[in-house]
Amino acid sequence: MDRQSVSSSNxxxxxxxxxxxxLEIEFLSGGIYEYYxxxxxVYQELISASxxxxxxxxxxxxxxxxxxxx
Structure with a gap:
């Protein structure tokens, strides 16, 4: 799955x-999780959230x- 970088401390x-x-989330700690x-x-709101x-x-x-x- 292609992911896009986001501006986040986590x-x-x-x-x-x-x-x-x-929904796939890669954390800065290295873990990758899929949410079903x-x-x-929700994805659109997540990537556009402040x-x-x-x-x-x-x-x-x-x-x-x-x-x-x-």
Whole structure:
């Protein structure tokens, strides 16, 4: 999955697959996680948020099932 770099003190890059509704987050610490059944609007709001890390913490982290992939 292609990811785009974001400006964040915790997140390095973010990617999204529309077909599977999978959100992929690469953290600056090196971990890569996939979050499942994430609506596209959540992805769009995440990458355009004034604080990507805060949006992720409030709207994604505790809301969607995930697994570590890297």
């Amino acid at each position: 997140i390095a890059s973010v990617g999204y697959d529309e077909i599977s509704q999978t 059944n994430v609506p596209e609007n 604080s990507v890390g805060r949006y992720f913490a409030q709207r994604v982290r505790s809301t969607y099932n995930f697994s570590r992939v890297g």
